[in-house]
Structures are given as C-alpha cells and as structure tokens.
Amino acid sequence: MQRLLATILLGAALGAGAATNTWVRRPGSDPKASNPANWSLKRVPKKTDVVVFSKRNASAAVWDKAAPHAVAGWIQEEGYVAVVTLETSPKDFPALEVAGDARILGGALTHPQNGASADWWLSVKAGGSIEIGREAIVSVSGKGFAPGKGPSPGLAPGFGASHGGQGAPKNMAESAGTARCVGSVLDPVLPGSGGTGPAGREAEGPHGGGVVRFEAGGDIAIRGPLRADADSLSDHALLCGGAAGGSVWLKAGGDVKVFAGEGGLVTANGGEAWAGGGCGGGGGRLAIRAGAERPDVVGSGWWAERRSVSAFGGTGETGSRDDTNRDRHVRAAAGTIYLERTGEGCVPGGGQVFVYNGVRPSLASTRLPSDEAGRADELRDAELFAYANGAVVANGSFSVRLLGFNSSGSLDLAGGTVTAGGVFARGNRASALTEPGTHRESDDARLDPVLFEGGRLVVSPYFPPAE
Secondary structure, eight states: OHHHHHHHHHHHHHOTTOEEEEBOOOTTSOOBTTOGGGBTTSSOOOTTEEEEEOTTOOOOEEEOTTSOSEESEEEEOTTOOSEEEEOOBTTTBOOEEESSOEEEEEEEEEOOOOOSSOOOOEEEEESSOEEEEEEEEEEOTTOSSOTTOSSSOOSSTTOOOOSSSOOOOSOGGGOOSOOOOOSOSSSOOOOOOOOOOSTTOGGGSOOOOOEEEEEESSOEEEOSEEEOOOOOOOTTOTTOOOOOOOEEEEEESSOEEEOGGGTOEEEOOOOOOOSTTOOOOOOOEEEEEEOOSSSOOBOTTTTTTGGGEEOOOOOOSOSSOTTSSTTGGGOOOOOEEEEEEOSTTOOTTOSEEEEEOTTOOOSOOEEESOSSTTOTTTTTTSEEEEETTOEEEEOSOEEESEEEEETTOEEEOTTOEEEESOEEOTTOGGGOBOSOEEESSOOSGGGTTEEOTTOEEEEOOOOOOOO
C-alpha cells in the first residue's frame, strides 16, 4: 500500500508521462543499472520513470555512470534489504537528479570506496523531498581516502588523521609537526583522510569517511542513520592511527528534520584505534541548510540527544572512562557542525558553527579557519560555539559575528587575533560582552574560556555585508 500510494502521488505530481520501472535483477547476474535485463520494463529507466527497488527483490544494484543521470522518482521500499551503490562523482557525474521525491525506506545507499584520490561521493538532487526511513541506512562510512592517503593523514605511525578536527597526537613531545585541519566549514566536500599503519606497513590502516551531498526542493526527513564515519580498527590492529571522518552536506528548500527518537542520525565521526598505542582520527564536517521559517534548522533530538548529530573525534587505546583526562593524548578533536537557515532576510554564511566533542577531553584541537588557502574569511558572518570539550585553536586571525562557550569549550588564540561582535560564556547569550574593546587577558568572567597565549580578542560591532 505504501509503495502504491507513493507511486500514485509521484505520478500525479510529475504528470501522466511517469512510468514505474522496477528493479528485477536475478542473483548472480550483472548488477549494473545500465543493463536493460535488470528492469521490469525491459529497458533502462528514462528521466520520466519512477525507479522502484521492491521488497520482493533482494538483489544489490550499482547505478553506474552509463545509467541515466536523471529520473522522475526514486523509491527503495520498506522490506528491500540490499545495497544500492551510486557511482556519482565530483568529476563527471555530480548528482543523480530526481524530479520528484527520493524515498529511501529500506536497504542501504552508498558510493564506491575512494583510494588515493577523491573520485566518488553520494550525491542526490531532488526537486521534491528526500526521506530516509527507519528501516534504511545511508552510509559512506569507510568510503573515504585509503590508508595514509588524503590531504591530512597521520603525521607519523600511530597518529590519527585529521579533517575538521585534528587527529590524536599520541604524545605532544613526539609531534612531527602541526596536524592540518582541511576542507570548508560551510561547504564540506572532502572525504576523510586515511589512517596510518605502523612503520613499513602503512597500507594496513583504515579508510576515512566518505561524502554525502543531498539537496531537496522540499523537506529532508531523516528517520534512519546517515553516516559518513571513518572506519574503526579492530583490537588486533597494533599501532595504527585512526582515520578521519568524512563530509555531509544537506540543503533543503523546506525543513531538515532528524528524528532521533526513531533512529535518525547524521554523523561524520573520526575513527577509533583501540589497541597497541594507536590514536583516534579527527572528526569530519557537517553542513545543514534549511529554508524553514523557524530558526532551529534541525528538528527533534538536536540538543536533547546530541549524539544524533555529531562530528566527534575518535578515541585510541583507553583503559579509562571517556570523561577522564588520562587518555587525552589518544583522543582526537571534534570536527565542525554548521547549521544555517536560508531564505529571505538571511545572510549566506550567517549560520551557527558548533565544535562539540561530548565528554571526551583531548590534547588535539579544531583549527579555525581551515589550513587550506582561501578560508580566512569563511566565518565572518557566522556564530561560533565551542561546547563540551570543543577545543578551538585560532589558525591565524579571523572574525565571527558572535562567540559563545558552554561547559568545557575553549578558544586558544595562539598568538592570533579573533574579532567578535559579542562573547558569552556558560550558554548565557543574554549576558554577552558587547562593549567594544581589545582584550589581551581574561579580565572578564565571560572571557575565562579564552587562552590568550600572546593573542588578542577584539570585541567590535558586527555589520552585515552590503547587499
């Protein structure tokens, strides 16, 4: 009944020309979507077809580059239990375009595993809404860069790879340099860098997280897991450093809702490295934009169940609780979570950046702005919040609209200058420090989370960009 209703509604929305073309591949046969024999209409889907993966067929599918790059609708039914692999690529297949709704209600959706270069991502652009059902999973975990590959792998054997947050340094005295935080906070597109195996066996490390890019003209509803986590290591992987989390980019003309109580998750967590002195991988990056009228972009469960939306740093070998300081040297830093409301009256790039690592203290940090060239002004119009062991280090000088702290969040100026329109601590936005001035030490309780280290914090009125 659900499949029939979805097809009727989609057909009505797209006109009488829409036809249903169902996946009928037999086990053991060619899994490519470009093979006409795999479809109920005995032909490859057209852009006017609603594609259906039925619960009556348990065969996996590969939507290869030779298959059409546009369809009328996409349905993976509840009860479909196989994996659909989309060969979308930033190079020559930027997105599967769906004129109507994309409803992923069962089975799994992923992209191929990357190697030494960023060849693949999971990209869907729907004119209607995108839904991930309770029985489905969208996962590109472990589909990022290969071991030791990517823009920021571990600096030495056993060190964690970095992305939005630094990989764990193992021992600050042994540091082989400064781990680079890479990619864009506002528009993340990078897979996570691969972990580093022990000396002479670098290829034995784990893969980083992959990339998800979903854009919908309507809503994005997430009732099942959407993951871009790094691979985690088993307990026999001695001295391997964890891989870095990947990237998730979501944009909706309507709302984006993560239903945590129903199993909804959006994560780009760094990889774990459990044994033999290995260190965790850095958290990835999430960016979520919605055109909803209400300012809270993410629905149920964002603050009530914070693990439902996360870019945590991974952990390493640990014999102590996550919330203790004993193993800070093997715990990686959090990545970044960016939330923005779009639409009339909203400033592009004027959303909220969260750096949040849960209960895990770490010696690693989240360097802002990114170490990549051209990112110095990326956060000018955004609000930046360092919460719960979110440890931000200024990578040079930069500006934000507002700076806030809660719990054990901190900002290390590291000799740089950070300019903010206001500063508040302990979550009390109403009591923000807004009087213009330059601070070189913590001369106000609201500045207690700031480590000056020869840097300056400048409070200056914020002016939005001219139209």
